[in-house]
Amino acid sequence: MADGIGEEMIMPGAGFKNVAPLVRLENVCRTFFMGEVEVKVIRGVDLEIYAGELLIIHGESGSGKSTLLNMIGGIDRPSSGIIFFNGNELTAYSEKELTEFRRNQVGFIFQFYNLIPSLTAVENVRVATEIATNPMDEAEALELVGLGDRLDYFPSQLSGGQQQRVAIARALAKRPRLMLCDEPTGALDHETTEKILQLLHRINKETETTMVMITHSSALLAVSDRSVTLSDGKISGGRHRRAG
Amino acid sequence: MAMTVLGRKLVRDAAGSWVLIVAVAIMIAVGGASYIAMMSSYRNLERTKNHFYTQCRLADFWIDLKKIPSGDARRLARLPGIAEIRNRIQFQVMLDFPDSVKPVGALLLSLPDFRSPIVNSIIVRKGTYFTKEQDNQVILSEKFAEARNIHVGDRVRTIVNNQRRELIVVGTAISAEFVYLTSPGSMLDQPGSYGLMWVKRSFSEKILGFEGSANSIVGLFSGLSLTGRQQLLETIKREVDGFGVFDATLRNKQFSPLILDAEMTELRSMALTMPLFFLVVAALVLNIMISRMVEQHRSVIGTLKALGYSSFRVGMHFVKFSVVPGALGGVLGCILGWVLGSVMVEMYLLYFSFPRLENIIYPGLYLAGLCVSIGSCVAGAMKAVWRVVRLEPAEAMRPAPPPVQRSVLVEKFTGLWQLLDVQWQMIVRGVLRNKGRTAISVFAAATGSAIVLLTFGFVDSLDGLIETQFSKAMRSDIHLFFGDEMPYETLDDVRRFPGVLQAEPVLNVGCSLKNGSRKESANVAGIRPSSDLTTLFDKEMREVFLPSAGLVMSARLMEKLDIRPGQTLELTPVKGIRRTVRVPVVQQYQSVIGMGLYADIHWLNSLLKNQGAINEVRVKLSPDEVLRHHFLVRIKSLPRIETIMDIEGQKAAMVEQQDRLMGYTAILMVGFAATIFFGTILNTSLVRLSELGREIATFRTLGYHDFEVANQFLKENLMINLAGTVIGLGLGYWMLIYTMDNFTTDAYSMVVYLYPESLLYTVLLTVLFVVAAQLVVNRKIKRLNWLQALGINE
Structure with missing residues (x-):
């Protein structure tokens, strides 16, 4: 199918057409109050995310990408609108249910890795596996990201790319249904960026984990299933690459 | 059970901030130790007393x-x-x-x-x-x-x-x-x-x-x-x-x-009040420390919550962190408390005669000490932990918004503000913007200096007591007591003894006193109106002159009888013709020992219808050792002598006790106060150091020496601690009055003395503590990695 921009283009790829979405956002808004100033960061977003797909979100700085991702991952709540996960209304979850949701369904990968400095690589992964219901072995997860020989290194002893690999292993190890990556290569050089993105792409394909990623990388855009563009808190366009 | 990964994080984080943790733990240990030592001493005394009283059928x-x-x-x-x-x-x-x-x-x-x-x-x-x-x-x-x-x-x-x-x-x-x-x-x-x-x-x-x-x-x-x-x-x-x-x-x-009961009551009230100062300061300092830690761990908190950790569990992680200094201090406090308790047992055995007095370990008490230690740390951390619990993960992921910077009040006085150099302006702004932290530091300095002043005041008061009692009020060397009333001529016999410079007559009359429903027994000492050897003073140390008729009564007795100068009461002598008479109370004086009464000896004799009787002679001796020796040998042969009171010996014993006991106590108390100063200054300075990392790095790159940067901390600490000390001087004086009041019983009356030097020494000690704590801060500043500080990402 040809690339293009238009309303119809943000529909899911043909491969996902007949499946119920894993995540569905209905008219989601998010407003922040900074002192007396009211800032509308997300202004009515409708979006469906399908199991197994790799969805890219891009947009200008301040367009609300991270806020949207945070709401999908249950670490922030919309000011209005509804989010469904697997048919359940996420926005109606209690604090406890949201915690359970994050614990068992979601894996986060952040721009600045957010590793705990006082823990080694394997321990940083264990932070996630210790509370997950069906995690993989920490060493195995680190092996998967190519850090099988760096298990006992502290973050300060690892390069940026290696630290992000630990973060990926941490997200991956609990076998989440949804992986959310917030500019995972934003702090990395070009070469490392390539490697990390390849790794994430491989994980998406091999584990069939649904992946939503904020990135400016054109390389990944090329291999993603679909992309949406966010501008000024609204989805202004998108495209999908793969046909079923 | 294997340690959880958060448990490991806790251990490593704690090891990374060991200086701060130890500083807080020592304050906690001092609080816990003083509680355990004093409370177990109280129980030891109570146990021994009850046993002893029963055994001897008191x-x-x-x-x-x-x-x-x-x-x-x-x-x-x-x-x-x-x-x-x-x-x-x-x-x-x-x-x-x-x-x-x-x-x-x-x-x-x-x-x-x-x-x-x-x-x-x-x-x-x-x-x-x-x-x-x-x-x-x-x-x-x-x-x-x-x-x-x-x-x-x-x-x-x-x-x-x-x-x-x-x-x-x-x-x-x-x-x-x-x-x-x-x-x-x-x-x-x-x-x-x-x-x-x-x-x-x-x-x-x-x-x-x-x-x-x-x-x-x-x-x-x-x-x-x-x-x-x-x-x-x-x-x-x-x-x-x-x-x-x-x-x-x-x-x-x-x-x-x-x-014994007065000592025990005092001990118990001290055991319940003194530890509070240390525990409260430690809790407040820990609050500063954990608050800063939460700021530094913002993104970690967010990550953990994003990973699916509940707010409760993340909050508990910080609670557990606060337990570390609490438990460490608690255990140290138990050990130190036991040691201090043993010392107190030894001290009590110097003064009291018991069949045995042992420093018993009361498990419940030690456990209570441990729980209070940990509890105060957890309480101190609660405010910061509450922030952790409430922090939304998405919000935690974003860097903290820069603090709202407004001009401080002093800046409105432009002329004054311009006089300050940039460093002073930074200090003043820092002090006034972090109001909570400044208030805690001022409070800690006030508490520390109050303890120092209380200690010095206690020493001064005992000094003052010795000075007043033995150099001003009682200038005699030897008091001779007779078993019966003697004729006035006995005075002449004594005067003829070698070495006697002066001898004055005294008539002691045991009396029952009655004012309305209030009754007390006391001794009225009849002395010469213009006595050279006995002088009475009021509370303000003004001389009290003996009236030709009526009584001069100690403040404590007046309080007990609920009587004021100018009123009359019923007096019944317990010896001789026990005739009840109504006599006026003319004036009040400050007595040290017992609840005394003084009157003109002639008036007292006439009241008892006596013909110039005496039963005590107060003697001032020549400083000549040989003459003194002769005097002491001769008086043993004087008939009807019941007791000889050696005023000089009493003074020497008081001075010795003062040197022996108060010396150690003062050192211990000043040491305790030092832990408050050290703990607080170290914590606030190191927390400030981590906040100002970038500013300091900037100063260094601009060409400031490390000592110039360190000076800024020194100035800030001096400013805060001296302000706290000024408050502490007032607080300490109030505590001194309260303590002295508590020490006052029917047997002894304590008067507050505070020499101006003590105020000066307290201030100087504050400066010394600040400078000493600064040495550690200086070391940290020297070791700070400027480049890293400049490149901090958050």
Whole structure:
């Protein structure tokens, strides 16, 4: 199918057409109050995310990408609108249910890795596996990201790319249904960026984990299933690459 | 069970901030230790006291009389409410030691010839109870025998009833009646110069002319409330009124139990208040520390929450962190508390005579100390932990918004503000913007300096007491007490002795005083109106002049009788013609020992219809050692002398006690205060250092030396701590007044003295503490990695 921009283009790829979405956002808004100033960061977003797909979100700085991702991952709540996960209304979850949701369904990968400095690589992964219901072995997860020989290194002893690999292993190890990556290569050089993105792409394909990623990388855009563009808190366009 | 990964994080984070944790832990340890040491000492004393009192069957009441036939005394047992009555003989006697020129006195007490379970019995420590062999056997009080190096089998010479007697020592003993023993009119125990001598009843009757009679009644009540006891004591007094009652006291007013109870009450109130200062400061400092930690761990908190950790669990992680200094301090406090408790036991054994006093480990108490230590740390961390719980993960992921920077009040005074250089402007802004932290630092400095000032004030007050009592109020060296009233000519006899510079007459009259429903017993000392050797002062240290008629009364007694100068009361002498008269109370004075009363000797004599009687002579001696020696040898031959009070010896004992005990206590207390200063300064400085990392790096790259940067911290700490110290001086003075008030009993009155030097020393110590803590801060500044600080990403 040809690339293009238009309303119809943000529909899911043909491969996902007949499946119920894993995540569905209905008219989601998010407003922040900074002192007396009211800032509308997300202004009515409708979006469906399908199991197994790799969805890219891009947009200008301040367009609300991270806020949207945070709401999908249950670490922030919309000011209005509804989010469904697997048919359940996420926005109606209690604090406890949201915690359970994050614990068992979601894996986060952040721009600045957010590793705990006082823990080694394997321990940083264990932070996630210790509370997950069906995690993989920490060493195995680190092996998967190519850090099988760096298990006992502290973050300060690892390069940026290696630290992000630990973060990926941490997200991956609990076998989440949804992986959310917030500019995972934003702090990395070009070469490392390539490697990390390849790794994430491989994980998406091999584990069939649904992946939503904020990135400016054109390389990944090329291999993603679909992309949406966010501008000024609204989805202004998108495209999908793969046909079923 | 394997440690969770968050547990490991906790251990490593704690190891990374060990300086801060140890600083807080030491404050906690001091608080916990003082609680455990004082509370366990209290319990040790209580336990020993109860056991000792029961073992010796300590009396519930004491009645001193002139002379009563034993049969009449025994009849009192028929009164309802009385369980047991014992009559005995007691006399003040002098001892004659060839190796001691200084006068040595003792209280001679009779005991049954054969051992029986009596009220106020003794516990024999060495040797035996009396045997059948000799009449003149004596059992000495243990401390006295030890101090004078007297052993079983030795002989001691006494002057009893104007006759020299030689007594054979058969044993040493202690008695619950005399846990604390001082010579009459003295504040301190001087074991070598005053003791107890127990002799056979038959022997004492013979040598004192008391065949079939006694002059002391002790007994036990059967049950009864305090009011019931007071009423029954009044009934007993009426029953024996014809035998010349000098004094009648319940156990709670008897000297030794009174002193012991007062000490215990004071100890308990200190145990409950003093640790609070340390625990509160530690909790507040920990609050600063954990708050900063939460700021630094913002993204970690967010990550953990994003990973699916509940807010409760993340919050608990920080709670556990606060438990580290709490538990460390608690355990240290238990150990230190035990050590201090042992020291206190040793100290109490110096002053009190107990069969044994051990530093017992009370598991409940130690556990309570540990729980309070941990609890105060957790409480201190709660505010910061609450922030952790409430922090939304998405919000935590974003860097903290820069603090709202507004100009501080001082900046409005442009002229003044311009006078400050940039560094001072930064300091003033920092101090005024972090109001909470500044307030905590000021509070800590106030607490620390208050403890220092309290300690110095305590030393000053004891100094002042010694100075006032012995250099200003009582300028005599020796007081001679006579068993009976003597003619005025006795004064001339004393004046003729070698070495006497001045001798003044005194007439002591034991009296019952009554003002409305209030009753007290006290001694009225009649002195010469313009006495050179005895001066009375009021609370403000102004001299009080003796009126030609009426009484000058101690403040404490006035309070007890609820009477004011200008009012009159009923006075009944307990000796001689016991005629009740109404007399005016003219003025108040500040007494140190007992609840005294003074009057003009001539007025007192006329009141009693006496012809110039005296029963005490106060003497000022020549500084010439030879003349003094002659005087002391000669007075032993003076007839009818009952007791000799060695004022110089008392002063020396007070000074020694002051040096020995207060020296250590002061060092310990200043050390305790130092932990507050150190703990607070280190914590706030290091927290500030981590906040100002980038500013400091900027200063360094601009070419500032590390000492110039460090100076900024020094200036800030000095500013805050000196401000706190100013408040602390006031707080400490208030605490001093409160403490002295607590120490004041019917037996002693403490007056607050505070020399200006002490204020200066407190301020200087603050500066010293700040500078010392600064050395650690300087080291940290030197080691700071500038480049990293400049490149911090968050």
